[in-house]
Amino acid sequence: MKWLKYWFCIIPGLGRTEALARSIAEGVESVEGASAKVKRVDFATVNDFISCDAVAFGSPNYFSYMAGLMKDFFDKSLSIREKVTGKPSAAFTSGGGASDSALLSLERMISSFRLEKAANGVITQGEPSEEKLGVCRRLGETLAKRALERSEAPKD
Numbered sequence: 365m366k367w368l369k370y371w372f373c374i375i376p377g378l379g380r381t382e383a384l385a386r387s388i389a390e391g392v393e394s395v396e397g398a399s400a401k402v403k404r405v406d407f408a409t410v411n412d413f414i415s416c417d418a419v420a421f422g423s424p425n426y427f428s429y430m431a432g433l434m435k436d437f438f439d440k441s442l443s444i445r446e447k448v449t450g451k452p453s454a455a456f457t458s459g460g461g462a463s464d465s466a467l468l469s470l471e472r473m474i475s476s477f478r479l480e481k482a483a484n485g486v487i488t489q490g491e492p493s494e495e496k497l498g499v500c501r502r503l504g505e506t507l508a509k510r511a512l513e514r515s516e517a518p519k520d
């Protein structure tokens with residue numbers, strides 16, 4: 365069995381973004397051979413970013429954007445951009461109101477770092493509903509399957 369490592373960036377707050385991350389992790393772990401790791405962004409390193417097989421970035425909506433800690437992580441990662449090219453990824457956000465712009469800010473990083481967007485992002489408002497947690501589980505499953513496919517593809 366091949367074990368893959370995943371990680372998620374979450375911010376300490378009311379716990380809503382973390383609930384989404386944990387559901388994504390459940391979805392990842394439902395796929396045979398995949399394991400997930402949820403990590404707070406202030407404990408994440410650029411090496412985590414390089415060594416994982418797929419990544420989901422989540423942040424609460426702070427002033428219609430990702431949280432500053434999250435942005436700081438991307439700023440620090442600029443120098444290793446070439447080492448993460450093509451990695452399957454997805455983004456998710458939790459806000460008090462409409463949070464399209466916060467999701468967009470995360471997804472812009474997916475394109476800036478030339479990651480592969482493996483699934484549509486998830487936006488939630490207030491406490492995440494069971495339905496949204498289910499969407500997160502499916503996102504995790506999709507991400508894991510994509511990473512497995514990529515790891516099995518012949519390298520040239």
Ligand SMILES: Cc1cc2nc3c(=O)[nH]c(=O)nc-3n(C[C@H](O)[C@H](O)[C@H](O)COP(=O)(O)O)c2cc1C
Nearest residue numbers: 377378379380381424425426427428458459460461
């Ligand atoms: C500093 C700060 C700024 C925020 N700005 C927004 C905002 O612009 N739009 C919005 O919908 N919610 C905003 N919120 C609300 C949070 O996005 C919302 O409560 C979110 O669900 C918190 O996620 P968490 O439980 O992971 O901390 C803000 C919260 C904080 C603390």
